[in-house]
Amino acid sequence: MNKQLFARQWRTTVRKNESDLYIETVYLDKFCEVEGWFTVQPGDFKILEACIDVYRGPWERGRRKLDGLLGREAYLGSSKIFLEAAQEDKRGIWAEVMLEGLKGLLQAEFWIHKDRGYSSFEDYERYFQDGFTDSCVYYSNLENVKTKFYQHAGPVRSDLLFTRHRSSFLEEREGRYYLTGSLMDSFHQMALAIEVSKDRKVLAAKGQVIRSVDEICKKGEEQVAHLLGEPVSPQGWQKSVGGALGCTHLADLARELARTFQLWELFFQVIRMRD
Numbered sequence: 001m002n003k004q005l006f007a008r009q010w011r012t013t014v015r016k017n018e019s020d021l022y023i024e025t026v027y028l029d030k031f032c033e034v035e036g037w038f039t040v041q042p043g044d045f046k047i048l049e050a051c052i053d054v055y056r057g058p059w060e061r062g063r064r065k066l067d068g069l070l071g072r073e074a075y076l077g078s079s080k081i082f083l084e085a086a087q088e089d090k091r092g093i094w095a096e097v098m099l100e101g102l103k104g105l106l107q108a109e110f111w112i113h114k115d116r117g118y119s120s121f122e123d124y125e126r127y128f129q130d131g132f133t134d135s136c137v138y139y140s141n142l143e144n145v146k147t148k149f150y151q152h153a154g155p156v157r158s159d160l161l162f163t164r165h166r167s168s169f170l171e172e173r174e175g176r177y178y179l180t181g182s183l184m185d186s187f188h189q190m191a192l193a194i195e196v197s198k199d200r201k202v203l204a205a206k207g208q209v210i211r212s213v214d215e216i217c218k219k220g221e222e223q224v225a226h227l228l229g230e231p232v233s234p235q236g237w238q239k240s241v242g243g244a245l246g247c248t249h250l251a252d253l254a255r256e257l258a259r260t261f262q263l264w265e266l267f268f269q270v271i272r273m274r275d
Contacts, residue, residue: 001173002171003173005172005264006264006267007168008168008169009166010025010028011163011165012025012103012166013163013164014105014107014108014163015160016111016158020041021112023104025100032093033054036052036053036097042112044073045075045105047071050070050085051063051066059088066086074102075106083099093263107164108161125149136220136246137219137245140244145213147213152212152213167181167182168180168181176197177195179193179194188249190208191208191253196261202228205224205225205228207221207223207250209247217247221247223242223245224241227254232262234256236258237251237258238252238255241254242254
């Protein structure tokens with residue numbers, strides 16, 4: 001039986017209120033419990049408030065206001081300002097939490113397309129097709145796609161715009177490590193399993209696209225085989241699984257699994273030093 005070494009979980013929600021959008025991500029692991037949230041104006045996505053609330057972990061408990069984000073746009077290309085705002089946490093967990101919320105906001109934009117200046121779901125989808133060509137296997141094969149995003153999304157939403165649950169687990173048995181990750185949200189469901197050797201190299205990997213916009217997305221599973229022999233590396237794993245022939249969400253899971261392994265090593269070293 002495998003021994004669980006480390007587990008991480010995220011829950012992200014995006015809600016539309018009367019005058020703003022509220023984006024929240026709650027993060028949990030053995031050592032930490034953190035909530036990151038921010039509000040934006042629906043029309044221009046300018047940030048109105050942004051905070052990190054620490055409930056448990058190696059930081060002083062309480063609220064940190066991220067005033068450096070106020071008035072800035074939360075959209076594509078704004079990752080850098082979130083990283084800068086959360087730099088007090090040198091482990092990068094606060095930044096991960098805030099960036100997870102940013103991803104949720106970008107997914108939720110579909111439901112408020114008129115606030116954002118698009119006349120219809122079809123108009124908004126055309127914008128995405130033009131801007132994200134070759135970003136993944138779906139947007140690289142639009143001529144073969146049978147289901148458009150607006151057809152897949154379901155009934156119109158007005159309050160809870162988006163929900164995402166993400167989990168990452170690290171287990172060990174007989175000197176080998178087993179990483180498993182899952183993602184389930186309002187539009188997608190993915191799973192990824194990776195076996196790692198004692199010397200931190202990938203021995204086996206399998207990805208599953210369980211729910212997606214179109215059947216073409218399942219072809220992204222094939223990119224996971226590129227992980228074989230790769231050392232543990234968040235950026236390296238993401239690059240191997242993603243790209244024009246891959247799946248963005250499986251690539252995100254790959255990055256998070258490598259990050260989970262690295263964080264476990266970091267925390268393990270800290271505990272060993274204390275003992």
